[in-house]
Amino acid sequence: MSATQSSLRSIDNIRSEFPATKKYIYMDVANQGLISRTTLGSFEKHLQNRLSGVNDELFQLREVERTRARFGSFIGADANEIAITKNASEGINILANAFDWKAGDNVILCPQLEHANNILPWLQIRKKFCIELRTVESVDGSFPVEAAINSIDRSTRIVALSTVTMVPGYRTMMRPISDACRSNGTFLLADGTQSVGILDTNVDDLGVDGLSVSTVKGLMGLYGSGFLYCRRDWAEQLEPAYLTRFSIDLGDAPESAPILDIPKLRAGSPRFDVGHYNFPGLIAVDSSIHQLAEIGTDVIDAHVTKLAERLSQGLMEMGLPVCHSSGGHQPGSIVAVGDVGTALGKAEPAPMVRELHNFLLERNVAVSVRRGLLRFSLHVYNTSNEVDQVLDFSSAWLKKA
Ligand SMILES: Cc1ncc(COP(=O)(O)O)c(C=O)c1O
Known part of the structure; x- marks a missing residue:
């Protein structure tokens, strides 16, 4: 067979x-x-532990790293290119707020096709940093590839789009846009919520620099759990808006070690992790990704x-x-x-x-x-x-x- x-x-x-x-x-x-029966069963042990007072935090923290790597390999990325987020919107906001914006920079977006969560962050960035939001008109419900490419100039920092739009739901033709972004040093950020888990996804084939997803749709997971892929070389140039225990590299120091200065950031995208993790959400998506990958x-x-x-x-x-x-x-x-x-x-x-x-x-x-x-x-x-x-x-x- x-x-x-x-x-x-x-x-x-x-x-x-x-x-x-x-x-x-x-x-x-x-x-x-x-969600599947297997996924439903996957987080029961953790909840039983909570119910009975068994502390499995350290075990779960190791599992988080396994899930990070599993999602990475699911989309053709390395574990250190994946941040753990709450959902797609958080990932997009994390990236939008990690750039060192200068007045006169611009972002290209087709608001007619985007979910509110891929529009609002850019409106706020425009307000805060006096950047230009260059909007392009959809062509009959499709992403206007040519118009977007023609709008890119030396001040274009980000092109934001969706791999598949929430409606009418077409796949965006990514390659010409990613080629144009790459040659201009522009970051290509995609909301992958409507495609990842359903359509075959490889970040190199898509040519994206960032890919943000919620796990509740095609990934067959729970609400309140997401991933943000950010290409390693980009992540290292970006400054997270928030710093927390899980975004810094404590080396061998214990978690409770006193912190007097801003320590080293974690290598790659885990620097964007914020605070403690949604363990049930991550256990669930670990299980569902396993099923999808099989x-x-x-x-x-x-x-x-x-x-x-x-x-x-x-x-x-x-x-x-x-x-x-x-x-x-x-x-x-x-x-x-x-x-x-x-x-x-x-x-x-x-x-x-x-x-x-x-x-x-x-x-x-x-x-x-x-x-x-x-x-x-x-x-x-x-x-x-x-x-x-x-x-x-x-x-x-x-x-x-
Ligand atoms: C393309 C797209 N992005 C994001 C979302 C939702 O974002 P979040 O899970 O971050 O609330 C949806 C739908 O709910 C969507 O269709």
Whole structure:
């Protein structure tokens, strides 16, 4: 049996790990991912220890380092390029506040496509440091690669974008942007929350300098836990806004050693760690990353992309307005229905979006509406049979409407 066959078999087997799939056709990972039975069991021992007064802090601190390394290798990075964060927003804020901004610097952003958490930090940086926020207009829901590249100049410090947008959910074509950033010495920061865990991710292939994620979606973990990748050579040039016990290098000194001066920062990205860790969140994501890695992110990527394509085709064939990326951006695991202009603030939401949404919810299809678009978001536990059921429901709704 080939490696791919054995992995595909794992995809078949994995559904039993997600009891939610018995009740729902769960196509809402872009909102909140499912956790597995194994993940649920993974942090019980730690909570039992807390309950019974067994102090496992030192053990858990060692486990944090294991998880840091596991996430690093999951995205093609070294452990010392990973900071442990609370979520994607914290990672973006950590980076935004670690630069030595000068008035006249600029940041490039397409606010129409970004989650609020990748807009607000930049508005605040603009206010605090009198930098310029260079906004670029989306092209039909896609990231405007050419406009962004043309906007880069000697004062561009950061280009901030998402690997996959929250809606309409296209994969951003990263390479031309990263090449332009690299040759200009500009930091490319990506919010990877909607892709990591679902689409095959390698930071070198993406060409990013920073990648911030929450673990609650594609990574199948808990709320309040995230990772920030920052390329080692960049991390060493940046100054964390906060300093805490876990961001400094105490050498062999005990944790309780008195500190009289600013000590050495930890090498690489762990300098961005703030205070004690969310142990249950990290234990959970350690377990879920292990499950994802066992199947293989290339296999998961191919699986979800194929299902999303089948869904998209089927909905289009029945005449529903499926959003389509232009300009060479590849489709991914998200299918959005409605007028893409709604998401870009250029059109009123169509009533059909809410109506079809309610029709599907009544039939236990978990999906969301975001920025006026009906968003189907798929993961490893979805099947072609589920896609066909959603197509049948949608066709029934159309006949009734
Ligand atoms: C692209 C993207 N980034 C970030 C978030 C959420 O950020 P956080 O987990 O930091 O609250 C979401 C959705 O919730 C999102 O879609």
